Amino acid sequence: MTTEAILNRSFVLTREQIPPTIVEEIGSEERKELVLKIKQQLQQQNAVIVAHYYTDPDLQILADETGGYVSDSLDMARFGHESDAQTLVVCGVRFMGETAKILNPEKRVLMPDLEANCSLDLGCPEDEFSAFCDAHPDHVVVVYANTSAAVKARANWMVTSGSAVDVIKHLAKQGKKIIWAPDKYLGDYVQKESGANMLIWQGACVVHEEFKGKELEALRQHHPGAKVLVHPESPASVIAQADMVGSTTGIIKAVTELDAKEFIVATDKGIFHKMQQVAPDKILIEAPTAGKGATCISCAHCPWMAMNNLRKLVHVLESGENEIFVDLDIVERAKVSIQRLLDFTKDNSKIGLANDA
Numbered sequence: 001m002t003t004e005a006i007l008n009r010s011f012v013l014t015r016e017q018i019p020p021t022i023v024e025e026i027g028s029e030e031r032k033e034l035v036l037k038i039k040q041q042l043q044q045q046n047a048v049i050v051a052h053y054y055t056d057p058d059l060q061i062l063a064d065e066t067g068g069y070v071s072d073s074l075d076m077a078r079f080g081h082e083s084d085a086q087t088l089v090v091c092g093v094r095f096m097g098e099t100a101k102i103l104n105p106e107k108r109v110l111m112p113d114l115e116a117n118c119s120l121d122l123g124c125p126e127d128e129f130s131a132f133c134d135a136h137p138d139h140v141v142v143v144y145a146n147t148s149a150a151v152k153a154r155a156n157w158m159v160t161s162g163s164a165v166d167v168i169k170h171l172a173k174q175g176k177k178i179i180w181a182p183d184k185y186l187g188d189y190v191q192k193e194s195g196a197n198m199l200i201w202q203g204a205c206v207v208h209e210e211f212k213g214k215e216l217e218a219l220r221q222h223h224p225g226a227k228v229l230v231h232p233e234s235p236a237s238v239i240a241q242a243d244m245v246g247s248t249t250g251i252i253k254a255v256t257e258l259d260a261k262e263f264i265v266a267t268d269k270g271i272f273h274k275m276q277q278v279a280p281d282k283i284l285i286e287a288p289t290a291g292k293g294a295t296c297i298s299c300a301h302c303p304w305m306a307m308n309n310l311r312k313l314v315h316v317l318e319s320g321e322n323e324i325f326v327d328l329d330i331v332e333r334a335k336v337s338i339q340r341l342l343d344f345t346k347d348n349s350k351i352g353l354a355n356d357a
Ligand code: 13P
Pocket: 071, 072, 073, 074, 146, 160, 161, 162, 205, 231, 233, 246, 247, 248, 249
């Protein structure tokens, strides 16, 4: 495929490729039993839960109560790396489990559901992506965390939503030309912020892509004092109205720091649990996902994140099923691009990193 063909092709999933978002109801008695079983298993197996902010509040509460961790994708990777636990139970989506395994090949990594994927990962097949990179050997390859281990192995850098702008600015300062994949909206945003020379893959997050600029404008009229918090996987028309654009951690921080009573939030609504916990007196409003005459597909809740729940967590801990394996050769190569980011974010002076990509 030519460069033009790749850049003109959409890697966004069709409606049929997106599973329905199903949140299983669990009654309070069953919840108590499941929680007890999980706590016992975690202790017996020296295991911890590492959960994303978009997962079910039951899982987030349990992770917090049992010495696990709830965070964004960057900090989930850091925590798994630093924890002493022998088993990491990653509640999130597949690339998060793979990243944990790549950074901790000696540990066992389990996930409640191996079908929990991500539209960005699915929209960036390794063979096509590699061919695209091969056609541009003079470009530094930067991929978002939401990609397969094989795509990370083909990259020079992995970045997350919380680090993308800084990394790309760092590379742009060195005059590097960049291949960016897979999220087109985040890519466009980063390009605008950094002025970098970028070839941008045309993938999208099916959840954030649904936020609507026009309807957001109308909602803001009804809430003139509200601040708008936006994840950068959202369309430019939504980002343009943001008071703050950032990672999930950035959004949670903003609700405590910005001087407003009401917040309109453009990201997966799973995050409301933590936001409400850190700022109980603030009013949180979902950004609109349905335009005129159109209905939302995922309605601001990721269908793959919703696949994680207490029942499945008990099952994987008791059965040992759903272990994540990554080929050793891929682990070695993907680790380089991930470690580059971990070093960059640890050492903001970037000393020793110049021109190493
Ligand atoms: P964060 O790294 O900001 O948590 O984002 C992960 C993600 O999947 C957003 O859709």
